[in-house]
Amino acid sequence: MPPVSLRVLISGGGIAGNALAFWLAKQGHDVTVVERFPNLRLTGLQLDLRGHGVEVLRRMGLEDSFRAKAAPEQGMQVVDSSGRRRAYFPANKSGTGRQAFTSDFEIMRGDLCGLLYDAAKTSNKSPQYLFGTWVESFAQDTDSKSNPELPVEVRFDNGKTDRFDLLVGADGQWSRTRRMMVGPGNPDGLQRIPGLNFAYFTMARPMQPGEEYLATSYMAPGRRGIMTRRHSPDAMQVMLSCRSDPDRLQNVTRGDVKAEKEAMADIFKGAGWIADDIIKAMRDADDFYCERMGLVNLRPWSKGYVTLVGDAAHCPTVLTGMGTTSAMVGAYILAGEISTQCADDGDGRTKAERVERALEGYERKFRPYMDHVQKDVLRNAHNQWAMAGSAFSVGVMNWLLGVAAFFKINMAEAFGIRDDIKGWDLPEYERMVKG
Structure with missing residues (x-):
């Protein structure tokens, strides 16, 4: 049968x-x-795959198809308000060891x-x-x-x-x-993390001479952060993160994109680096999404x-x-x-x-x-993303990250990124995989 x-x-x-x-x-x-x-x-x-997720992809027989569409990101850099690089953490492309912030399996x-x-x-x-x-x-x-x-x-x-x-x-x-x-x-x-909010969208921004495919992280005073990721020569991704107290977004209905954009524009006004260009692009973005952080x-x-x-x-x-x-x-x-x-x-x-x-x-x-x-995600959430309050704190964080980069310290875990789950083995379902 x-x-x-x-x-x-x-x-x-x-x-x-x-x-x-x-x-x-x-x-x-x-x-x-x-x-x-x-x-x-x-x-x-x-997004990326790590640890056991990569093994599942392989059991599906889709690794080659994944790599054919993989994002070309080479690593992550940290910059200051002038755009000067303060730290650089390359991707681990060796196939062994712990993955860095940029995984060996990145894809849109x-x-x-x-x-x-x-x-x-x-x-x-x-x-x-x-x-x-x-x-x-x-x-x-x-x-x-x-x-x-x-x-x-x-x-x-x-x-x-x-x-x-x-x-x-x-x-x-x-x-x-x-x-x-x-x-x-x-x-x-659903357990909310009060005051911690993220916004995502893409913006048109052609690559400049000498620019590489890098994730770029910028910390601004006032517990604000900007990250950009380059996946295309013509466009880049933007992630805005902020911890507002009181929560600037608490009275905005989730999914009210216009109001969410206005709130984010107010929060990131005067943040430095390329914040003004990002705010302008955000207003016209048709793929904007605002995430109120929560764990299920x-x-x-x-x-x-x-x-x-x-x-x-x-x-x-x-x-x-x-x-x-x-x-x-x-x-x-x-x-x-x-x-x-x-x-x-x-x-x-x-x-x-x-x-x-x-x-x-x-x-x-x-x-x-x-x-x-x-x-410990909820307990550690308040310390994540190094959301410094003052310009002095931002400077200290940039210096510490520069030291970590110099000594080739993998900072993925410090950023909260998990990897393999030690002591847990992916079950084998031979009948399913071979079927």
Whole structure:
């Protein structure tokens, strides 16, 4: 007999959703992905893979495709208000040792999303993608013995309904699926970091003679920071970070782009370096996104036949540099546990019972990994990104970074970036990888 096939609905067509769709389609499951945007969202700035995330990419057979689209970043430099370099930390391209701030696996978000989407569409059983729609609500029968088939009934925004063996929320930090899963009035695991805000966008800025493909970090007095990353000869990425007290953005509705831009423009007025050019470009940017920093720590990740993956389950924040890696590893383990439980073992279990055991395995095997990634993030958040208050403090920080660079000290961990998880091994799912 062939392996048991499930009907799975994935809510969210980003990194985690497409990675999971790839693995489940490879196993021959009937997969549907719903994405509220009208098409595959190929925007977003640069991200990376580290440690076990790289190994998952290799098990997918996508390393060569990834490297063909990789961002050309060579390292990170720190500059002062005049643009003079104060420190330089090159990327580690040796293939061994701890990664620097710039990983050996850097890529634009849209390129990785497209790569995973294309790979999923060419799997054994191509997933069905429904764009411009979303899960409005769901109900489930939680008795696996009396209701063994398709226990989750989903209602979409267009009024249509359908039934599935499993619903997976892969809809990001502010996950609607997560809120519905825990129920109204119950905490959904999102823990805010008050006053810490980031904004991202791209701006047109041709490369100048002698300019390299570098991440450039600038610290300004008043607990403000600017980082630019060069991925193209014609444009660069911008990340603004600030800690405001009282929070300048607290009265701005999340997603009110015009008001968010105005708030950021006020905060970064007079910040120095190229801040004026950045503010001007920000006003016209069509890919601006403002992030109120928060960590998602939910226990457990599943309820009945509904589960979560990626930032929806365990957003570790940009402070760890592990969001994409965690999404890739989590999708791999969830799919791997499903492959194990849906093997042809002849034990007579219902599909619902198999899903239950797969979700238990997902939690048991992946929770220690995420506990390590998220360890002390909230406690250490106030010290991250070296947001100095005074010009003197900025000068001291620049000097210390210059000393670290001179002695070739890897400062990735000091910036809060995690890497490999020692003492934890990526599970082997030989049947899934070879299938």
